[in-house]
Amino acid sequence: MxxxxxxxxxxxxxxxxxxxxxxxxxxxxxxxxxxxxxxxxxxxxxxxxxxxxxxxxxSLYDWPVFGERQFLGLDNYTHLMNDPVFRRVVLNTALFVVLYVPLNVVVSLGLALWLGPKIKGRQAFRVLFFIPVMTPMVANVMVWRLLFQPGGLIDSAMQTWFGVSAPNFLGSSNWAMLAIVTMSVWQGFGYNFLVFSAALDQVPQSQLESAQIDGAGVWQRFRYVTWPMITPSIFFATTMTLITSFQVFAQPFILTQGGPGVSTQTIVMYVYNQGWQFLTMGLASAAGWVLFVIIMGITAIQFLGQRKWVNYDV
Structure with a gap:
């Protein structure tokens, strides 16, 4: 042939x-x-x-709402770096991010893992968990303010069940930020929950069953089968949650007005106060650009390190 x-x-x-x-x-x-x-x-x-x-x-000007504008160059940025209130505000925002982002991701992923295909009524649970995300933020914060205040539901429950009064969550600098983080996790975990739930539905059951037949336990199946397949979704959820957490405003603004003192004031609250309370638009713009640089820098670091833990070849 x-x-x-x-x-x-x-x-x-x-x-x-x-x-x-x-x-x-x-x-x-x-x-x-x-x-x-x-x-x-x-x-x-x-x-x-x-x-x-x-x-x-x-941000380069002394820019009052009314009056003459004067060019200052980088003086507004220098003022921010030397302002103890702004430094405390940056630390408050960083503390919120450090507490909120891991809790949000862990709670979202844990509930998504629990609400597997074998759970009855999982669609109803998905809707239930997503309701706080769709509810207006102001309404959510007002409800939690009633829960946290002295004589509220949490205080009454602790007095009834344990015979002790609840701490002054919103009036104590030791508890106020924790109260804001708790409320924020409840309000925001539903979005990441849906992202993780959709990613887990794409994990082939045949691979999980094969690993189980080979003797892999629950943790081993998650570590070596599930985790590599959902890391792109985890990276996306973590990045988006990190960006939004740096812009937190409504929760501390309504719950504590940034108090006690400035213990819960965030960068966005500082921008709001400088711009609309003190009418120093130049300083407010400079603080906004500092926030922008912080978010861009941390996001860039995440993207540079993504290949070390995100498996795109799955």
Whole structure:
């Protein structure tokens, strides 16, 4: 039997006439693309790029709402670095992030693992866990404020069951941040819960069953089968939770107004106070840009280190 060893000739490049014929079609497609992209690009420029550039410019000025504006250069940033209140605010925000992000991820992942395919009514549980995310933040915070205040439900329950009064959660600098973190975890875990639940549904049951037949326990199946397959979702959830946690505002603003003292004031609250209470727009813009740099830096570090623990080859 003879074997045909001839090879197909490579396709010839398009001729100059063919390329010239395609140019009108490409220009027409480009115009159509511009028409469809125009509103989005215009909105991006008007509501994102322009305000961002203005905030950077304002941060270089003494910019009162009323009165003469004076160029200061980097003096606003120098003032922030030397302001003990701002340094405490940064530490408060960092403390919130350190407490909130791990708790949110652990609670979300734990509930997603518990609510496996064999649990009856798992769809109802999913809806139930996601309700706090859809509920307006202000309503959630007001309910928790009633729970935490002296004489509230938590205080009454502790007096009834244990015969002791609950700590003054919102009036004590030792408890106020923990109260804010607790309320925030309850309000925000539902989103990551759905992300993890969807990722766990994609883990092949055949691999888990094979590992179980080989003698792998619950922890070993999670460590060597489930975890590598859901790490992209964990990375996404952790990154998004980290970014939003640095921007926390409503919870401390309504629960404690940043108190006692400034023990629960966050960077966004500082920006709000400087801009709308003291009307120092330049200092508020500078603080906003400091927050932006912090978020960008930490996010960049996460992306640089993602390949060490996220398996994209699964």
């Amino acid at each position: 003879s074997v045909d060893t001839t090879t197909a000739a490579p396709p010839s490049p398009p001729s100059r006439a063919d390329r010239a014929g395609r140019r009108p079609a490409l220009r027409r497609d480009g115009r159509y693309a511009g028409v469809f992209l125009g509103p989005s690009l215009g909105g991006l420029a008007l509501f994102t790029l322009f305000p961002t550039a203005m905030a950077l410019a304002i």
